[in-house]
Amino acid sequence: MLEFLLGSAGSFDAGERHVPPDEPDDGLHADGNAAEFERYARALRLRLPSPVEVHADELLRDKELEGAIRQDYLTHRPGPDSFPSMALQVITLLGREDADIPRLSQMISRDPGLTAAMLRVVNSAVYRGVTRVVSVRDAIARLGLNESGRVAGAAAAKSLFDARGRSNTLPFVADFEALYINAVTCAVTAGWMAAQRPPLRIDHCYLGGLLHDIGRSVALRSVASLRAQGLSELVPRSARTHRILDNLHVAIGTDVLKAWALPEFAIEFAGRHHLSALTPGEIAPELQVVALVSSLQLLRSAPAQHPGAADDLLMSARALQIDPKTLAVIDVERAKFETLARHLAAL
Numbered sequence: 001m002l003e004f005l006l007g008s009a010g011s012f013d014a015g016e017r018h019v020p021p022d023e024p025d026d027g028l029h030a031d032g033n034a035a036e037f038e039r040y041a042r043a044l045r046l047r048l049p050s051p052v053e054v055h056a057d058e059l060l061r062d063k064e065l066e067g068a069i070r071q072d073y074l075t076h077r078p079g080p081d082s083f084p085s086m087a088l089q090v091i092t093l094l095g096r097e098d099a100d101i102p103r104l105s106q107m108i109s110r111d112p113g114l115t116a117a118m119l120r121v122v123n124s125a126v127y128r129g130v131t132r133v134v135s136v137r138d139a140i141a142r143l144g145l146n147e148s149g150r151v152a153g154a155a156a157a158k159s160l161f162d163a164r165g166r167s168n169t170l171p172f173v174a175d176f177e178a179l180y181i182n183a184v185t186c187a188v189t190a191g192w193m194a195a196q197r198p199p200l201r202i203d204h205c206y207l208g209g210l211l212h213d214i215g216r217s218v219a220l221r222s223v224a225s226l227r228a229q230g231l232s233e234l235v236p237r238s239a240r241t242h243r244i245l246d247n248l249h250v251a252i253g254t255d256v257l258k259a260w261a262l263p264e265f266a267i268e269f270a271g272r273h274h275l276s277a278l279t280p281g282e283i284a285p286e287l288q289v290v291a292l293v294s295s296l297q298l299l300r301s302a303p304a305q306h307p308g309a310a311d312d313l314l315m316s317a318r319a320l321q322i323d324p325k326t327l328a329v330i331d332v333e334r335a336k337f338e339t340l341a342r343h344l345a346a347l
Contacts, residue, residue, distance in 0.1 A: 037314050043324035044331055046299055054243070062244055065232060069244070072222035073252055083260040086111050087156035091207045094149040101145055105137040108152050117155035117347060118148070126343050150191060150206065154184040154344050157210055161217050168228035172220060172236045177345050179217050182297050183210050184341035189293045189334045194286065204286040208269035211262070212290055215253025215270065216245045242305045250274065275319075276311035283319065292316035296327070296334060 041047065054062075089107060093099050108114050115136055122139040123132055133139045140148040161180035163169035169176065187209035194200035223241060226232035234241045253270035268287065272278055275291045295312035303309070317327060 033311070033314055037310055040313065040317065040324045040327055043328045044296075044299075047303065058240075062240070062247070065226075065234065066244055066248055068226055068231060069219055069222045069248060070252070072225055073219060073256075076222070076225070077259055078218065078256060080260050082160075083262070084156045084159055086114055087153050087210075088207070088262070090149055090152045090156060091203050091210075094146065094153075094203055094206070099145065099149075101137065101140045101148075104145060104148060104152070105140055108140075108148075109136045111156070114152060114156055117158075117344075118152060120347055121151050121155070121344065124343060126340060146191070146195065146202075150188045151340070151344070153206065153210065154187065154341070155347070157183075158344065158347075160214065163224075166221075166224075169221060169224040171227070172224050175220060175236055175241070176217065178301070179213070179220070180345050181338065181341045182294075182301060183213060183217075184344060185297050185334060185338040186210070186212070186290065186293045188337040188340065189297075189330070190286075190289050192333055192337070193289050193293065193330065197285075197289075200289065201286055204265050204269075204284075205289050207263070207266050208273075208286060208290040209293060211253075211257065211266050212269045212273040212294060213249060213253065214256065215249030215251065218256050219245050219248045219252050239305055242302070246306070274308065274312055275315040276308060285320065288316045288319045292320060292322070292327075293330075293334065296331060297338075300331075300334075300338075 086107075090104070093104060093107060108118055118136055118139050119133060121127065122142055127143060129142060133142055143151065158180060161176050161183065163173045163176035187206045190209035191202050191206035194202040194205040220241075223232060223234050223244070227234060234244065250271055250273075254267055257267045257270050265284070265286070268284075269290055272283070272287060273291050273294055275283065275288070291312050295306075295309040295316065298306040298309040299313065317323075322330070
């Protein structure tokens with residue numbers, strides 16, 4: 001069970017997601033759900049991840065590091081201006097019934113960087129047609145309104161995961177890129193799922209998918225900063241770094257989205273997307289969609305580092321009444337969208 005206590009702007013605490021080997025595991029293996037999950041695992045050709053064993057002395061050192069990371073985050077908490085408002089504007093537009101190509105074209109054209117990104121994407125090998133596209137309006141016409149909005153929103157939000165602008169984050173470029181790919185894949189897949197299941201809110205699923213794990217990226221900046229100062233032994237692409245980010249990302253993500261004054265549903269998604277950590281109660285179907293896609297993406301990208309994802313996948317699949325065959329179809333689309341995410345990451 002996760003419990004997050006977000007108090008004043010100056011302090012917060014987070015529950016522990018990993019337990020030492022002498023404590024019982026109360027997840028998928030112990031609650032009798034393993035056989036049911038195995039049906040999904042077979043349909044997806046997934047291996048059931050094993051619980052992560054961490055020795056008590058290492059957990060104590062992790063706690064110290066987490067405290068230092070929290071303090072660095074609070075000291076350098078990114079303000080509202082650090083969130084790319086254009087991403088939110090694009091996503092909000094797509095959630096409106098009067099969204100159309102001229103309106104989206106006008107919005108994107110006001111941002112030179114976003115315009116350039118759209119044209120690079122539409123003229124890339126992923127989308128290239130017979131003729132080269134030179135205007136935003138033609139790019140939207142080729143991609144379609146929804147696909148254009150997804151690409152524009154993902155491109156606009158890229159700065160949240162960009163490690164190339166600061167020297168101390170450069171060693172963690174691959175980690176930031178992986179977080180961006182996961183975020184975009186979750187956003188586009190969740191938005192696609194919502195479009196297949198009206199009246200689910202496409203904009204809620206997309207933005208929730210994009211930002212539900214933003215705490216990992218924000219916390220990673222503090223990890224990089226502490227390492228550059230010689231105050232942390234955490235290294236890029238390590239299981240320990242992932243474990244500590246896993247322990248911190250919900251509390252930090254919830255806090256930073258509040259600081260950015262983002263919509264309440266986005267804050268809720270950041271705080272509650274690990275369904276297996278929640279007490280029983282009503283959960284918005286859009287949150288169920290994000291939890292399903294997020295857990296599926298984590299199991300595909302790094303199953304050994306996210307053993308709790310199996311519980312989240314099973315719970316969200318049950319709630320949404322998605323059987324193994326249907327989930328396999330969703331996974332095919334997720335893989336396509338991950339290709340798009342990797343292309344955007346390489347721009």
